[in-house]
Amino acid sequence: MVGEKKRHKLFQIQDFVFEKFLLLFALLFVLILVGLFLVLFKESLYTFKEIGFLKFIFGTQWDPDEDMYGALPHIYGTVVTTVIAILIAAPLGFGIAIFLSELCPKNLKTVIGTLVEILAAIPSIIYGIWGLYVLVPLMSAYVEPLLHKTFGHIPILNELFSGQMFGTDYFTAGVVLAFMITPFIASVTRDALNIVPPILKESAYGLGATQSEVIVKVMFPYAKLAILGSVILALGRALGETMAVTFVIGNFPNITVHLFDPGTTITSTIANEFGEADSQLEYSALIALAFLLLVVDFVVLWIAKKVFLKKAQKYNI
Amino acid sequence: MLKRLALAGLLGASFTFAVEVNGAGSSAIAPLIQSWANEYSSITGVQVNYQAVGSGAGIRMVSQRMVDFGATDAPLKPSQLKRKNLMQFPIAAFGAVFAYNIPGVDNLKLSTRAVCGIFSGRIRYWDDPTIKADNPNAHLPHLPILVVVRADKSGTTYTVTSYLVKACDGQLRFHKLSKKPYWGIPNLVAGKGNAGVAAIVQKKYGTLGYVEYTYAVKGNLEVAELQNRDGNFVKPSLKGFQSALKYADWGPENGFYANLTYQPGPDTWPIVGATWALLPKERKERDKVVTAFFNWGYTFGDKMAEKLYYAPLPENVKEKVRAMWVDYFYNY
Numbered sequence: 001m002v003g004e005k006k007r008h009k010l011f012q013i014q015d016f017v018f019e020k021f022l023l024l025f026a027l028l029f030v031l032i033l034v035g036l037f038l039v040l041f042k043e044s045l046y047t048f049k050e051i052g053f054l055k056f057i058f059g060t061q062w063d064p065d066e067d068m069y070g071a072l073p074h075i076y077g078t079v080v081t082t083v084i085a086i087l088i089a090a091p092l093g094f095g096i097a098i099f100l101s102e103l104c105p106k107n108l109k110t111v112i113g114t115l116v117e118i119l120a121a122i123p124s125i126i127y128g129i130w131g132l133y134v135l136v137p138l139m140s141a142y143v144e145p146l147l148h149k150t151f152g153h154i155p156i157l158n159e160l161f162s163g164q165m166f167g168t169d170y171f172t173a174g175v176v177l178a179f180m181i182t183p184f185i186a187s188v189t190r191d192a193l194n195i196v197p198p199i200l201k202e203s204a205y206g207l208g209a210t211q212s213e214v215i216v217k218v219m220f221p222y223a224k225l226a227i228l229g230s231v232i233l234a235l236g237r238a239l240g241e242t243m244a245v246t247f248v249i250g251n252f253p254n255i256t257v258h259l260f261d262p263g264t265t266i267t268s269t270i271a272n273e274f275g276e277a278d279s280q281l282e283y284s285a286l287i288a289l290a291f292l293l294l295v296v297d298f299v300v301l302w303i304a305k306k307v308f309l310k311k312a313q314k315y316n317i
Numbered sequence: 318m319l320k321r322l323a324l325a326g327l328l329g330a331s332f333t334f335a336v337e338v339n340g341a342g343s344s345a346i347a348p349l350i351q352s353w354a355n356e357y358s359s360i361t362g363v364q365v366n367y368q369a370v371g372s373g374a375g376i377r378m379v380s381q382r383m384v385d386f387g388a389t390d391a392p393l394k395p396s397q398l399k400r401k402n403l404m405q406f407p408i409a410a411f412g413a414v415f416a417y418n419i420p421g422v423d424n425l426k427l428s429t430r431a432v433c434g435i436f437s438g439r440i441r442y443w444d445d446p447t448i449k450a451d452n453p454n455a456h457l458p459h460l461p462i463l464v465v466v467r468a469d470k471s472g473t474t475y476t477v478t479s480y481l482v483k484a485c486d487g488q489l490r491f492h493k494l495s496k497k498p499y500w501g502i503p504n505l506v507a508g509k510g511n512a513g514v515a516a517i518v519q520k521k522y523g524t525l526g527y528v529e530y531t532y533a534v535k536g537n538l539e540v541a542e543l544q545n546r547d548g549n550f551v552k553p554s555l556k557g558f559q560s561a562l563k564y565a566d567w568g569p570e571n572g573f574y575a576n577l578t579y580q581p582g583p584d585t586w587p588i589v590g591a592t593w594a595l596l597p598k599e600r601k602e603r604d605k606v607v608t609a610f611f612n613w614g615y616t617f618g619d620k621m622a623e624k625l626y627y628a629p630l631p632e633n634v635k636e637k638v639r640a641m642w643v644d645y646f647y648n649y
Contacts, residue, residue: 276472
């Protein structure tokens, strides 16, 4: 009996140590995140003091030669390229997922599925080089003139689809980003569709629903949560993507509605200028940009989680 | 002679106590330093590590004494050297060239007037009378000139703006040397890095972009002949780059601070830049090891430099640098 008690005690201690150990792991990452925030904030403080917080965020001039730094064109570029990327990647990713889970012949399924997953693992620099050497010439020679011609008569759209059309611009950057994040959306959505209980689908078919009705009205609502999750994950990646964008966006601080004009993003400006930052203020301003990106990232992910996931939860599951 | 001997003595002494040297800075000079370092470590056992983090970061790192030497494409002014207590000397030089892509045109010549016209936005088409006058036999198409510049801040841009500011005084939108100026011309496109600019020029008709000479040679790009300060049309060559160094006014008294662009001389190429090394002045013992490395590079590294399309320093400049080292180690 005594031995039993002792063993019991031992297990308790074991559990206690194990639990605290895991807690340490989790805390470590919280600490790193908080530390990152603090360091970035501390280093950007100089900019906020010299230029002024609001003046920095809403300033449209970025000219290191004159020691003038405004973040708005970079924030604008980051948001615009991300929006273009999501608008292209979400339908594309959903389409691939539906095809793979519902329509694809079995022996093709693994091949295509694996290929899509490999796409997600390609380093971004490769997308950048491919974008510069292959996509940019295609865009400036064919795609952009075609879009410009097609939408040239429709108000609003004719403003969007115009610009210098050199191929290195917001639109191309958005397209490259879209290619990068589509595999994320596709593979997560496919997995979500795969776990829809067969009984649900079969009952729908039994009631006389067509295949497209089953997919749109039964399977998608069931898997909504995971699908939104995949889009949010993709959003996070698109916001922070650096190398691929830097190669194809033209790197010119420029706020414009013309998608075929060059622009810049927060990350590409940091990549382009950090190594050659001469003045203390420029160094600090670049770190302040990084700080802003972190804040933008947080806000977007938080909104996405709060608003969309809540809504999804309300309707389902 | 005495100085030579003294130098040899201090170089010999240095090998015994340090085996590692750390440097950081300019990415333009990185291939040369790495190729020197490989050879040097196999001969002497001294390991030279170099991180190509960019000139600005190199200056910051050596100013904070995080590395044994920094390397920068834009020299520091004597006043800055004094404030940061640094010693400065050139490592090697390079030239920047204008690469172009006009269907059916090779051997393009650009006079200084034409270059200034293009970069001030006055000349917008390839068949402009000014360019036609320079190339009476070429069939220049009516194609807009698309100027390709660097998207990132870079030493190459610094060198090119230095040439433009000198050659086109008052005609440009910018008046200062800059690693990334506000160009102020309409038909402009930016590529990341030398490779990015070269890729755009290669792929697109009507482009004119500046790249380091190496990239034009490796990428097989058409390169324009330019008019130098003496008024002669010259092709880019290592000899032409070196000629600029010979005529430049630099020495220990100004910390080798010099602007190497648009120098006189009949064969001088007008767009020449260099990379300078920066050493902390209070660390004499470390500096002996670092200067020993660079002295070795000066003495035995010319062939390696030429292979990589850098212009080695002319002998008179090397002698000036060596004299400065000796002076520093024995009299400072």
